[in-house]
Amino acid sequence: MLKPRLIALLIVHDGIVVQSFNFNHYLPVGDLRVSIEFLNAWGIDEICIIDIDATNESREPDFRTLEMAVKNSMVPVSIGGGISNLSTVRNALLAGADKVVVNRAFIKRPDFITEIVSNFGAQCAVVSIDAFELDGVFYCYDYLSRKKTDKTVEQALMIAEIVGAGEVLLNSVQSDGKGCGMNLRLARSLANLVEIPLVLAGGVGKGKHLLDALQVQGVQSVAAANIFNHFEHSPMVLKSFLQLNGVSQRILEQGAYGAAEFDILERPVR
Amino acid sequence: MHVLKLAIVDTGLGNLKSIEHSLTRVGGIDAFVSSDAKEIETANVVILPGVGAFDEFMKRLKLLNLINVLNEKALQEKIPLLGVCVGMQAFFEKSSEGCGANGLGWMEGQVERMEKKEGITIPHIGWNNVDFVNSQDPMCKGFPNSTDFYFLHSYVVTCPSHLAIAHCNYGQTINSIVRKENIIGVQFHPEKSYTQGVKLITNFIDDARAKHHAEA
Numbered sequence: 001m002l003k004p005r006l007i008a009l010l011i012v013h014d015g016i017v018v019q020s021f022n023f024n025h026y027l028p029v030g031d032l033r034v035s036i037e038f039l040n041a042w043g044i045d046e047i048c049i050i051d052i053d054a055t056n057e058s059r060e061p062d063f064r065t066l067e068m069a070v071k072n073s074m075v076p077v078s079i080g081g082g083i084s085n086l087s088t089v090r091n092a093l094l095a096g097a098d099k100v101v102v103n104r105a106f107i108k109r110p111d112f113i114t115e116i117v118s119n120f121g122a123q124c125a126v127v128s129i130d131a132f133e134l135d136g137v138f139y140c141y142d143y144l145s146r147k148k149t150d151k152t153v154e155q156a157l158m159i160a161e162i163v164g165a166g167e168v169l170l171n172s173v174q175s176d177g178k179g180c181g182m183n184l185r186l187a188r189s190l191a192n193l194v195e196i197p198l199v200l201a202g203g204v205g206k207g208k209h210l211l212d213a214l215q216v217q218g219v220q221s222v223a224a225a226n227i228f229n230h231f232e233h234s235p236m237v238l239k240s241f242l243q244l245n246g247v248s249q250r251i252l253e254q255g256a257y258g259a260a261e262f263d264i265l266e267r268p269v270r
Numbered sequence: 271m272h273v274l275k276l277a278i279v280d281t282g283l284g285n286l287k288s289i290e291h292s293l294t295r296v297g298g299i300d301a302f303v304s305s306d307a308k309e310i311e312t313a314n315v316v317i318l319p320g321v322g323a324f325d326e327f328m329k330r331l332k333l334l335n336l337i338n339v340l341n342e343k344a345l346q347e348k349i350p351l352l353g354v355c356v357g358m359q360a361f362f363e364k365s366s367e368g369c370g371a372n373g374l375g376w377m378e379g380q381v382e383r384m385e386k387k388e389g390i391t392i393p394h395i396g397w398n399n400v401d402f403v404n405s406q407d408p409m410c411k412g413f414p415n416s417t418d419f420y421f422l423h424s425y426v427v428t429c430p431s432h433l434a435i436a437h438c439n440y441g442q443t444i445n446s447i448v449r450k451e452n453i454i455g456v457q458f459h460p461e462k463s464y465t466q467g468v469k470l471i472t473n474f475i476d477d478a479r480a481k482h483h484a485e486a
Contacts, residue, residue, distance in 0.1 A: 002398045002440055045397055076462045096287040121322035123393055123422045166393055197391040220391050250397040250418040
């Protein structure tokens, strides 16, 4: 059977991986290449790198740095940030990306996704939507102006499917960086709306948060950032936790924690 | 040791870097990326990576004048040839993807969109466990049954069961590795399937090397 993926988000700011809080405060983590290497060895299913300065500075992501780093990944990598035309998509793929993540360019011009799909295939087009909740309604958030837009997440998601996106990465702005749990209301409000896979991101502080999210119908996979940067062997521990709780996971032979149980802090107990 | 000369066929679609990187982990191969029929002609092993849509993929093979050289390599010279994803789908007679197109027709069968079912999102994206039907096949060497590989596709191959040497399940049975003599296809992406993927590519290369030595 298909296993829900655990995707590591690596937020790149000023050339290094950072920890992000609510999209407005950043702390340094370290070198991208090192992050990619340990995530691979620790059994991550997929990696998503977002250069958050690229759109801001109206430039492409730093492909030279990315190429050096991505070379070491033996699992799929997607690259986002400043992806706004086909030549940038081509450069991202040439740098070793398997998929591109499009956020702002999709909100401004959804047809851009169709262009990517007809040139490079649906498998390489990931639409990223940042959701901001106001009075119980989820709106698309524009991270550049730091304001919500008029478009609802529900509308954007349906448009993403129509224009041919391969999958949608859905992040909750208000949950981001808090580690207090994923936005389950957001996930539930979108169940059964589309046929393409939904990846939920934002707010993961422990394994239980992933488990809760994966139990919402329509959430195919989960993405997180900070938890992978600050706990040793985190992908392995989280996967063992999910597996033990009935969510089938890809577990590396050499990386099987094999814990029979987890303590109250979700540390594996042998 | 005789070095294998391996051509990675470049149709201008998608990511060839990862195939190249996987091959550096296997070693002992002189691999080159090419879209030139004359260059590909010199290879004694060929990998046909595929991303994108079937009709676009076939169109590019035609525009680049690669159909003849591929036919010759696969059917006359019978050199080891590995197709990945759409590269594998291209071995079959036809596909309904996009505007519909004929494939290379090396294997009996066709390519159709995955069945729509409740709880099944399309594309099929992620790690799924592959079961080996024919564990004697050199491609399956050393793998326990139910090995996880990375899949990323919306279309599947329907073919006579003797061609499929491994499959997985995603709402339906998905032919995951096919073989007809020297021609091998994998639906998943070994170049993105961590060490299991490298092992599969190693199996392919080891087998190619053994055959090459037997002939030399």
